[in-house]
Amino acid sequence: MAVITREDIIKPENLVYKRTSLLVDCALSYCPGCGHGTAHRMLMEVIEEMGIQSKTIGVAPVGCSVLAYEFLDIDVQQAAHGRAPALATAIKRLMPEKYVFTYQGDGDLAAIGTAETIHACNRGENFVIIFINNGIYGMTGGQMAPTTLPHMRASTCPYGRDTETMGNPLKITELVATLPGTCYVTRQAVHTPGNVRKTKKALRKAFEYSYAKKGVSLVEIVSNCNSGWKMTPVQSNKWMEENMFPYYPLGDIKVPAAE
Amino acid sequence: MAKVKGAIVINNERCKGCEVCVDVCPESVIAMNKNVNTKGYHYAMVTNENCTGCTNCAVVCPDGVITVYRVKVPTEVV
Ligand SMILES: Cc1ncc(C[n+]2csc(CCOP(=O)(O)OP(=O)(O)O)c2C)c(N)n1
Ligand code: SF4
Numbered sequence A: 001m002a003v004i005t006r007e008d009i010i011k012p013e014n015l016v017y018k019r020t021s022l023l024v025d026c027a028l029s030y031c032p033g034c035g036h037g038t039a040h041r042m043l044m045e046v047i048e049e050m051g052i053q054s055k056t057i058g059v060a061p062v063g064c065s066v067l068a069y070e071f072l073d074i075d076v077q078q079a080a081h082g083r084a085p086a087l088a089t090a091i092k093r094l095m096p097e098k099y100v101f102t103y104q105g106d107g108d109l110a111a112i113g114t115a116e117t118i119h120a121c122n123r124g125e126n127f128v129i130i131f132i133n134n135g136i137y138g139m140t141g142g143q144m145a146p147t148t149l150p151h152m153r154a155s156t157c158p159y160g161r162d163t164e165t166m167g168n169p170l171k172i173t174e175l176v177a178t179l180p181g182t183c184y185v186t187r188q189a190v191h192t193p194g195n196v197r198k199t200k201k202a203l204r205k206a207f208e209y210s211y212a213k214k215g216v217s218l219v220e221i222v223s224n225c226n227s228g229w230k231m232t233p234v235q236s237n238k239w240m241e242e243n244m245f246p247y248y249p250l251g252d253i254k255v256p257a258a259e
Numbered sequence B: 001m002a003k004v005k006g007a008i009v010i011n012n013e014r015c016k017g018c019e020v021c022v023d024v025c026p027e028s029v030i031a032m033n034k035n036v037n038t039k040g041y042h043y044a045m046v047t048n049e050n051c052t053g054c055t056n057c058a059v060v061c062p063d064g065v066i067t068v069y070r071v072k073v074p075t076e077v078v
């Protein structure tokens, strides 16, 4: 038999990975290398594998992912800035048979939406919060966020975040983990194959726990904003490992008690 | 005994040239094209036949533009 050629391999029966059809077949609006795209894809792979496309309602934020409804082939409602958890509360209470999630950046969730985040978590609403923490307001031009690291430069703190006057970065994920209304709180990343696979597992657990009425599941994804950080995508992922992960360590922060 | 052999297909027009896929490939299959697509990005390209179909590149691609195929190859054929 002859050597196996590329044409022999590229056949439908040999397919092992392709972009899920639950992501709309269009170009994503994100900058090259931005983790938002990978986070979207993992989310939609989980929804596809759970077979819940018609049973899921998402709530999109204000931020770079404001257009998430254009990309996620499910029902999505876009919320006012920071109000996604309030909207998700209403949706889930009115339609308890649906899987409900919010998808929010750090400016949306941990600045303008802090009250909505904390109170939804405290009430133990049964939806999932997907929190993309890139330590900056990406969409509006890289302003300082509550999550910006000490000494990290942003357009509104060009000399770096001075913690004397600007406070320390808010670890809102650890904060909500202390509330009895949250059942599953974890911090993940999507810049390496291993991290992407872990994020997918975490998202699946989050949907299962919250659907089982255990309360809010929050999956933080520490992500890059190469445009806002003014780096190449590859540099930004390295910078994230060296600077973001020591402050925002990856792993589970809270898991449901064993039955 | 069987060995695996893979191949990837990159959607050149949707690739944004971010290079995130390059370093995660254990077989150094991917490099950036010196040509650009209609959006002006230097798109990723396949440079050798060492792909094992591990899916690493496709999994990290933020734009999901890589499709992966894999076959088992009986060793005597290799
Ligand atoms: C009520 C209101 N205030 C302010 C803004 C401006 N604004 C738009 S996006 C944004 C912050 C986005 O940052 P983040 O949530 O971290 O999302 P990212 O773009 O980084 O993913 C702000 C302040 C707005 N759209 N509405
Ligand atoms: S500005 Fe930042 S968060 Fe927004 S798409 Fe670009 S890299 Fe991503």
Ligand code: SF4
Pocket: B006, B007, B008, B024, B025, B026, B027, B028, B029, B030, B050, B051, B052, B053, B054, B055, B056, B057, B058, B068
């Ligand atoms: S599938 Fe694996 S071996 Fe093949 S090009 Fe992608 S990363 Fe490299």
Ligand code: SF4
Pocket: A033, B010, B014, B015, B016, B017, B018, B019, B020, B021, B022, B043, B044, B060, B061, B062, B063, B064, B065, B066
């Ligand atoms: S990760 Fe995807 S978008 Fe980025 S260079 Fe590779 S194929 Fe292109």
Ligand SMILES: [Mg+2]
Pocket: A105, A106, A107, A132, A133, A134, A135, A136, A137, A138, A145
């Ligand atoms: Mg942000």
